[in-house]
Structures are given as structure tokens and as C-alpha cells.
Amino acid sequence: MSLSPGQLLLLGSPELWIQGERRTLPTRKLWGLLAYLALEGPKEREHLAALFWEGEGGRANLRRELVRMRKSGLALASQGSQLGLPQLQVDVEAFLGLCAARRFAEALPLWRGEFLEGLVLAESPLFAEWLELVRLQLSERYEEALLGRALELEEAGAYAEALGPLEALLRRNPFREEAQEAALRLYAKNRQPGRALAHFQGYAASLRQEVGLEPPRSLQALAEAIARGDPLPSPTPPNPALD
Structure with missing residues (x-):
């Protein structure tokens, strides 16, 4: 996947690229916020505040995080009380689309690792629950892609080459x-x-x-x-x- 303007990589350690330049986000919750909006679409501010912060003060905490994000060079799309992801290419969307089209040879290189690899937000239990579910779903899809690619290669008679994705699958499962x-x-x-x-x-x-x-x-x-x-x-x- 080429690094083009406005790209969010979530498979593996998360990366954000704006106009060909890699940007660093200062907090784990900002990465979680971007990932959540990328997969779930625009959401109410109240919903996002409750997702990441328990108790009172969630809206104020969300506002502080959004200021930090703008200072990093990215602003969320705002429409009324909803926040959404700006125009970004997201590797998860590309991966799932290629898998659905059974273009496994193109899908597999997009998998750099587990979804939001290394990200832990134990203090945000609602988000942590969502994150665990998404990781399981994407992991299953990755395993299906590995199997699909191996079977494609077997059907084509490329037996030695087919062992690569198959053995990768067996190491996982x-x-x-x-x-x-x-x-x-x-x-x-x-x-x-x-x-x-x-x-x-x-x-x-x-x-x-x-x-x-x-x-x-x-x-x-x-x-x-x-x-x-x-x-x-x-x-x-x-x-x-x-x-």
C-alpha cells in the first residue's frame, strides 16, 4: 500500500500519514478515537466521551484530546454534534474489500500485524471491549485470507509457494x-x-x-x-x- 496523502494504517502499530509525512499523535486515546471513527463512522460527541472516559468530565477530556489532535496536523470532520473521520485512506477498509473480492494476493501484504497492535486502554473498558471484538474479527478474516491464498496456489499447481501462507496460518492456529x-x-x-x-x-x-x-x-x-x-x-x- 503506497503512502499517499491522508492515510491511516491500523493493521499493526498505528501510523498516520498526511501529505506524505508521518505524523505522531501524543496520546493512546487519540489513536483509539481515530480507529473507532474509521470503522464505525461518525458518532455523537457524548457517545465518544462515554466510550473513552468513565464518570463526569468526559466532554472536557474529549475537547482537550481534539485540541492535541489539531496540533498534530489533523482535525476531525464536525457536523452538528457529530464527529467523523476526515478524508483518509484506511488500510482496514482496503484489506476487507480485497478479501471480499477474494483478491488474497493483494490483501495479505496490507496485514502488518494485529489491529492497533500494542495499544492498551484498560482505563476505557467500553473501548477495550470494542477493540477486543474487532481484533478477533479481523484476525479471523486474516486467517481466511491466508487459507484462501494457499488454496489458490494449490489449485494453480504452485505447491511449494502455497506452503508459505499455509504455514503462517498454522503458526497462528x-x-x-x-x-x-x-x-x-x-x-x-x-x-x-x-x-x-x-x-x-x-x-x-x-x-x-x-x-x-x-x-x-x-x-x-x-x-x-x-x-x-x-x-x-x-x-x-x-x-x-x-x-
Whole structure:
């Protein structure tokens, strides 16, 4: 994603760029405020004050934060009692749009890390609850994009290249069954049947140890087919939740 005038990067450690120059915001709550408005749209000042400050004095605190933001070179859009984000390109919007269009190869480079990585606002419980939910939702979307990209590459016959996004997904979520099935197929198709079977045994042992379960029958059958040298099934399409 090129650094163009008016850009807000929220995937990973947050960054704000205005006219090609990186700007620093002086408080954590200003980053939270920008992120909230970027995803939720314009909101009433009272709502924003209550989101970040408990008890009385929220409106006064919000006004002080807005002054600090203006001094940093950015002013929020104001319409009546509502505040909104000015004209900024937001990486989250671009990422979600590309995922929805199944343009995974373009979406994945936008992911620099978790949403608002490193930001903690324990003193603002309502915002903290929202932040945790958004992080979970975007993390799921990222995992779906990794899987989707791996399956695309598998379908195209680029088995070695497909292992990159797939192994990144398994490092994040080793108990995702679709990813485990894809890993067995890809190792086998990449002429590494021994690695595929060793991977299956490692996964089965972890599953028993962590949750006391056996691998699903479909995964066991796939491992048995690899051991016999049988033809392998085609990849399953990515999760329809990306539609």
C-alpha cells in the first residue's frame, strides 16, 4: 500500500500519514478515537466521551484530546454534534474489500500485524471491549485470507509457494482442520509424503495432549491415502464467510 496523502494504517502499530509525512499523535486515546471513527463512522460527541472516559468530565477530556489532535496536523470532520473521520485512506477498509473480492494476493501484504497492535486502554473498558471484538474479527478474516491464498496456489499447481501462507496460518492456529488437511495435501504434492505423515502424527499428538481428541476421520483418511500413494483430492474452496 503506497503512502499517499491522508492515510491511516491500523493493521499493526498505528501510523498516520498526511501529505506524505508521518505524523505522531501524543496520546493512546487519540489513536483509539481515530480507529473507532474509521470503522464505525461518525458518532455523537457524548457517545465518544462515554466510550473513552468513565464518570463526569468526559466532554472536557474529549475537547482537550481534539485540541492535541489539531496540533498534530489533523482535525476531525464536525457536523452538528457529530464527529467523523476526515478524508483518509484506511488500510482496514482496503484489506476487507480485497478479501471480499477474494483478491488474497493483494490483501495479505496490507496485514502488518494485529489491529492497533500494542495499544492498551484498560482505563476505557467500553473501548477495550470494542477493540477486543474487532481484533478477533479481523484476525479471523486474516486467517481466511491466508487459507484462501494457499488454496489458490494449490489449485494453480504452485505447491511449494502455497506452503508459505499455509504455514503462517498454522503458526497462528494449529488446530484449524481445513489448514491441516491442506498441509497434508501440499507436503505430499510437493513430493514430501514422509513430511506429510510426520506432520499428521505431530498434529494428532498435539490434539490428544491439548484437547483430548483424535483427528477427524477425514484427516485420518487423507493420511492413509498419502501413505498408500493414492491420488489426492482437489482443494476445498475457501470459507464462504469471505463473501
